Amino acid sequence: MGLKAALSRIFAAWVNRDIDRIRRNSVALQQKTFQYLVEQAKHTVFGRDHHFDSIKTYDDFKKNVPVRDYEDLRPYIDRITHGDENILWPGKPEYLAKTSGTTSGVKYIPITKESMPEHIKAARNALLNYIHETGKSDFVNGKMIFLQGSPVMQKKAGISVGRLSGIVANLVPAYLQKNRLPSFEINCIEDWEQKVDAIVEETLREDMTLISGIPPWCQMYFDRLSAKTGGKKIKDIFPNFKLFVYGGVNYEPYRARIEESIGFAIDSIETYPASEGFIAFQDSQKDKSLLLLTDAGMFYEFIPAEEFFNDNPTRLSLEEIELNKNYALILNTTAGLWGYSIGDTIKFVSKNPYRILVTGRIKHYISAFGEHVIGEEVEQALMSVANEEGVDVVEFTVAPQVNPPKGELPYHEWFIEFGKKPVDVQGFALKVDKALQKKNIYYFDLIEGNILQPLIIQSLQKDAFINYMRAQGKLGGQNKVPRLSNDRKIAEELGVYIV
Structure with a gap:
């Protein structure tokens, strides 16, 4: 075992204590987060418009803050993109995550100095939790690839703008940079097919131990690696490949083909990151459900999916949810998203701890x-x-x-x-x-x-x-x-x- 692998086990044990705190205290952590969010934002434009200074309880909040999608929140975001401060959250966002909307065109999701560290922390903790649970840490000694968007940033009203994965790529901790691929130059290639071909060339002779990305695009990478090597399995190209990390879509429809390409049933970790926040990750290899991150600067609300399009749907806090029922997920965050419908549906499969499955899109x-x-x-x-x-x-x-x-x-x-x-x-x-x-x-x-x-x-x-x-x-x-x-x-x- 290398030094880095040995140190990662020690760090993983320390982080696991914090993850256990989340498992044991989710409702209390959500209540604390709620109070913090309202208090911090009460002097913002949004806070004044919605009388945050009079909000004492969740019931008060529901009366003052309606559920919104991006278009409903857009007048506030437009003010941010024009350079105004203290609109949704104190000050100005550190970043604007650029995403594509079906009706909204380009969307700009604010990411603040309070919310950005939670993205990095959750991604790190997903890996460290795996190390603590399984004792498998050798993968940290090899090369790790993250198939993602370009890290090139633009500026809008003095705020850095880019894809979430590109923003995160600029913030990878220094201790991971040496092992991380693709290189910055290749990661900046905009054309996806050219980029995948360049990644194949760059990684083909490397000791790849961890591969991460959205399953269909990882499959494309695997297919091109196999074609380049005359039909070899990924396990024969990268014999020390130990861990597959994915998110963005349900893995099950892709699992059989990906495992066939790899050559064995590899350990995997499902994550639930979004531009709006890193919501959950799989915290056990024995359970496919995801641990809801209740101490990550987000206060969650849940609307029964069948009521979502009603004029006055039921809005529930974490302590009020029922198991095995589909809910539309609503976020309130340290990035200044309030009553924000992220568009996903989830269901809880456990309350001890609170674990979820992502079941689809509310409009899909x-x-x-x-x-x-x-x-x-x-x-x-x-x-x-x-x-x-x-x-x-x-x-x-x-x-x-x-x-x-x-x-x-x-x-x-x-x-x-x-x-x-x-x-x-x-x-x-x-x-x-x-x-x-x-x-x-x-x-x-x-x-x-x-x-x-x-x-x-x-x-x-x-x-x-x-x-x-x-x-x-x-x-x-x-x-x-x-x-x-x-x-x-x-x-x-x-x-x-x-x-």
Whole structure:
């Protein structure tokens, strides 16, 4: 064991005490965070507009602060991007994380001197927690790669602007910089395909021990490594590769193909980072759920998913949640986001400690016929059948077909790129449909009542989703293909790739 690995175990034991504090005291930590946030922001423009000086309880807060999305909060953010201070949080943000919105165009999410350290701390603690739990620390002696956006910064009203992953890349602790790849020059390449090819060349002969990124883009990296080496498995290219860290999408639809590319079932850590805050990470190799970070400068609220679009939905604090129920996640943060809908749905699988699963996007569902099918349901239905039949799913998305051209019953149309196709695609589709009916009673009723016909699968060409994302100018980085849509926009674009 190297010196760095030995020291990391000592540091991991120390950090684990802090993580245990979160596990044991989540509700109290949330109450403390709530009081801190309101007190700190009461003299900001937002605090004065919403009478923070009169807020004593969470009930007071709910009366004064409505739930908002980015567009609702935009008038305040526009003032920040024009150079005004003390708008959402005291002073000016240290950074603006630049993200793409579907209706908002470019979005600028503030990151402050209070919120930025929490991003770094959570990423660090996810790794140290793994070391403490498993005793495996040798990976810290090798090279670590983080597939991410460009670290190049711009300026807006004197504030540094960039992608979150690029901002974080500039703040990696010094003790990790020596082992970190890709190099700054290669990380700055904007074209994703050129960047991946350059990363392959740079890392091919390195001792890679940890690889991190969004699963589909990691898969692209693995595919190009394999092609470069005549079809070798990743374990043969990087024999000391020990840990895969991922986030951004549900890993399960990608797991089989990634593990096939690697050559074994590698240890992995799921993380839940967002521009708005680092929300959770997987704190046990024995449990796929994520520990909610309740002492990270964020006060969480939860709205039952079925009420989210109501005029006056129920808003709950952590101590009021129920297990195994879907909630829209609402954030209040040291970056100055208030009653902010991040757009994700989660469910709690444990209260001791508070652990969650990310179940989808609040706007990514299908309810063209009143079925309200969510991401978790379609992913589980598809993967349960795919695993049973040994089918390899590369990527997929689902859209409603409300007016079929031949006048038959409407249906859900699934666009799937297979690595290994089913022998009988139609039979496979019927099994997936049955699995989905078991998960969603409303969908079952629509099928039984002959309102819908069973789902139809369109099999797509190899690299269909990569080519689609390239055509949209969204290849790589933190970009993801929505799994569910209520319209036909993505479906029509994918039509050209049908086999």
